[in-house]
Amino acid sequence: MTADPAKPDVRPADPRFSSGPCKKRPDWSADRFPTAALGRSHRSKTGKARLKRAIDLTRELLGVPDDYRIGIVPASDTGAVEMAMWSMLGARGVDMLAWESFGSGWVTDAVKQLRLDDARVIEADYGALPDLSSVDFDRDVVFTWNGTTSGVRVPNADFIPSDREGLTICDATSAAFAQRLDFGKLDVTTFSWQKVLGGEGGHGVLILSPRAVERLETHTPAWPLPKIFRLTKGGKLIEGIFAGETINTPSMLCVEDYIDALEWAQSIGGLDALIARADANLGVIQSFVDSVHWLENLAVDPATRSNTSVCLKIVDPAVIALDEAGQAAFAKGMVSALDAQGVAFDIGAYRDAPPGLRIWAGGTIEASDLQALMPWLQWAFDTQKMSLKQAA
Numbered sequence: 502m503t504a505d506p507a508k509p510d511v512r513p514a515d516p517r518f519s520s521g522p523c524k525k526r527p528d529w530s531a532d533r534f535p536t537a538a539l540g541r542s543h544r545s546k547t548g549k550a551r552l553k554r555a556i557d558l559t560r561e562l563l564g565v566p567d568d569y570r571i572g573i574v575p576a577s578d579t580g581a582v583e584m585a586m587w588s589m590l591g592a593r594g595v596d597m598l599a600w601e602s603f604g605s606g607w608v609t610d611a612v613k614q615l616r617l618d619d620a621r622v623i624e625a626d627y628g629a630l631p632d633l634s635s636v637d638f639d640r641d642v643v644f645t646w647n648g649t650t651s652g653v654r655v656p657n658a659d660f661i662p663s664d665r666e667g668l669t670i671c672d673a674t675s676a677a678f679a680q681r682l683d684f685g686k687l688d689v690t691t692f693s694w695q696k697v698l699g700g701e702g703g704h705g706v707l708i709l710s711p712r713a714v715e716r717l718e719t720h721t722p723a724w725p726l727p728k729i730f731r732l733t734k735g736g737k738l739i740e741g742i743f744a745g746e747t748i749n750t751p752s753m754l755c756v757e758d759y760i761d762a763l764e765w766a767q768s769i770g771g772l773d774a775l776i777a778r779a780d781a782n783l784g785v786i787q788s789f790v791d792s793v794h795w796l797e798n799l800a801v802d803p804a805t806r807s808n809t810s811v812c813l814k815i816v817d818p819a820v821i822a823l824d825e826a827g828q829a830a831f832a833k834g835m836v837s838a839l840d841a842q843g844v845a846f847d848i849g850a851y852r853d854a855p856p857g858l859r860i861w862a863g864g865t866i867e868a869s870d871l872q873a874l875m876p877w878l879q880w881a882f883d884t885q886k887m888s889l890k891q892a893a
């Protein structure tokens with residue numbers, strides 16, 4: 502009988518590698534939050550000032566141009582994306598880009614829910630980007646900057662012309678604060694606090710270019726809009742939304758948590774530092790992947806590899822020989838073993854994605870924790886492989 506694989510000596514100091522809600526910033530503590538805005542009206546002077554502070558810091562950190570509006574809206578990133586789609590689409594044809602589960606969700610919205618007459622779907626399988634040169638930017642375009650469930654991102658916004666006629670609506674939830682967003686090419690940008698900054702779910706951020714505002718003020722959708730989607734009144738933008746007067750009641754505790762994350766980000770050097778941390782984290786994972794025969798990045802082209810939601814597939818011949826259920830069981834076995842050891846939580850591939858691992862690498866994660874995790878991946882693989890051999 503063969504001995505069980507030896508466990509590595511070092512454990513990650515923090516086993517939280519989930520792709521959302523993501524790990525909180527180093528040294529996070531709820532005790533740090535200012536409490537003056539809690540337990541009272543979000544429309545008080547104090548409450549509005551905190552909401553405004555969250556907006557101002559977002560602008561500063563992400564480098565959002567002064568003439569773009571930033572609003573805090575209901576229902577997390579999904580709320581922000583759907584609010585934009587429901588408010589703006591239908592004025593012209595739309596190209597819907599999808600290369601993983603969330604992008605596919607926006608396709609469903611356009612085709613099956615809004616039932617747009619002129620929606621063209623441009624797709625690719627998990628691991629690749631669709632043919633971006635086939636996108637027609639005289640139409641509106643909806644896309645996800647970083648596909649969280651495949652770990653495939655657009656490398657930059659060069660594929661988007663500056664002189665486009667249509668609007669670009671970009672779900673940037675797992676990209677914002679880890680990848681450089683080119684706002685000149687983005688008319689609508691959305692994200693949630695629960696991702697790269699390790700904040701809370703429930704609130705979305707909606708960033709609008711002047712052209713997006715123009716669309717809102719000149720286009721009336723052919724369908725009714727619920728109150729939580731309404732960004733205009735009497736054909737004019739409701740400016741208050743973009744100054745902290747939220748449509749409905751936000752969680753001020755979540756707002757304080759977001760401000761705390763933003764101030765931490767600022768204290769370590771802002772966006773450049775956040776990007777550098779995420780890049781270094783991807784580097785740790787990719788070096789390990791390159792050093793073993795049994796693991797590959799799901800993103801085939803290195804330029805498209807996410808530095809936040811890093812998706813990995815197991816390519817060992819004995820595992821590939823299994824059917825899809827067998828491959829999923831193998832990956833799940835690894836994930837469960839790592840969870841049981843308390844070294845990695847929530848690192849299984851997303852439910853709609855091919856079987857494998859998904860490890861978060863955004864800026865709140867410490868490279869040292871990823872370094873400590875890598876030998877454990879080997880341990881979990883060896884352990885599962887041994888069970889596979891014993892079952893054969």
Ligand SMILES: Cc1ncc(COP(=O)(O)O)c(C=O)c1O
Nearest residue numbers: 521577578579603649674675693
């Ligand atoms: C690319 C993408 N879009 C949308 C969502 C949905 O975000 P939320 O649950 O914050 O609405 C997620 C969540 O993981 C995501 O990764």
